[in-house]
Amino acid sequence: xxxxxxxxxxxxxxxxxxxxxxxxxxxxxxxxxxxxxxxxxxxxxxxxxxxxxxxxxxxxxxxxxxxxxxxxxxxxxxxxxxxxxxxxxxxxxxxxxxxxxxxxxxx
Amino acid sequence: xxxxxxxxxxxxxxxxxxxxxxxxxxxxxxxxxxxxxxxxxxxxxxxxxxxxxxxxxxxxxxxxxxxxxxxxxxxxxxxxxxxxxxxxxxxxxxxxxxxxxxxxxxxxxxxxxxxxxxxxxxxxxxxxxxxxxxxxxxxxxxxxxxxxxxxxxxxxxxx
Numbered sequence: 508x509x510x511x512x513x514x515x516x517x518x519x520x521x522x523x524x525x526x527x528x529x530x531x532x533x534x535x536x537x538x539x540x541x542x543x544x545x546x547x548x549x550x551x552x553x554x555x556x557x558x559x560x561x562x563x564x565x566x567x568x569x570x571x572x573x574x575x576x577x578x579x580x581x582x583x584x585x586x587x588x589x590x591x592x593x594x595x596x597x598x599x600x601x602x603x604x605x606x607x608x609x610x611x612x613x614x
Numbered sequence: 615x616x617x618x619x620x621x622x623x624x625x626x627x628x629x630x631x632x633x634x635x636x637x638x639x640x641x642x643x644x645x646x647x648x649x650x651x652x653x654x655x656x657x658x659x660x661x662x663x664x665x666x667x668x669x670x671x672x673x674x675x676x677x678x679x680x681x682x683x684x685x686x687x688x689x690x691x692x693x694x695x696x697x698x699x700x701x702x703x704x705x706x707x708x709x710x711x712x713x714x715x716x717x718x719x720x721x722x723x724x725x726x727x728x729x730x731x732x733x734x735x736x737x738x739x740x741x742x743x744x745x746x747x748x749x750x751x752x753x754x755x756x757x758x759x760x761x762x763x764x765x766x767x768x769x770x771x772x773x
């Protein structure tokens with residue numbers, strides 16, 4: 508399934524709203540969007556996964572890339588991932604580096 | 615798994631191991647998993663393992679053929695049902711005629727999931743996820759081909 512990415516800019520945060528699958532074929536699009544952001548100066552990044560059914564290691568690598576480029580004090584929120592995606596994130600140890608919330612109201 | 619079990623092929627597909635055929639492989643596996651693995655969590659994990667495996671095979675094949683000016687590697691994917699004395703398995707088997715690559719699944723060190731993300735290498739997650747996502751994973755070099763099997767226990771549909 509194709510991936511679509513919508514970007515919105517808030518006062519202190521950027522939100523990427525994803526829809527589709529983040530796999531080997533589509534993850535480069537996410538990486539490209541992330542690379543275009545001023546990650547080193549970003550206080551908060553929200554990646555909305557409510558419309559995402561599948562994330563492979565290629566997608567996780569893009570998320571790790573973003574977190575590595577962001578300041579230590581910054582926050583990376585994953586919004587609304589499915590149970591299966593949360594399980595993959597937890598299994599790979601990425602859960603320690605991100606904040607998982609079910610909706611933006613929790614932020 | 616007991617190699618003496620009864621095995622039946624359900625479907626197969628063969629195409630160049632290239633990103634041009636990515637959808638072909640994923641659509642085939644997706645439809646086969648949907649029809650044959652009724653537990654949603656197991657189906658998702660098998661899809662994940664297959665995606666990681668195919669990604670590795672295509673990447674390795676592309677590196678090999680481009681650096682040696684060779685014809686594309688051929689990748690065959692088959693799905694099977696296998697029953698032994700105690701279990702039924704749904705299996706995805708891949709065969710490719712690319713360079714031998716034994717991932718040594720049984721001997722691999724686990725990813726250090728406690729390592730801070732800022733110290734992480736970008737990579738190494740794919741093979742880890744393959745191992746973690748299926749009940750059995752195997753590799754053999756058979757008839758000059760890399761042969762992988764991803765096996766998941768087949769549970770009847772509770773509905």
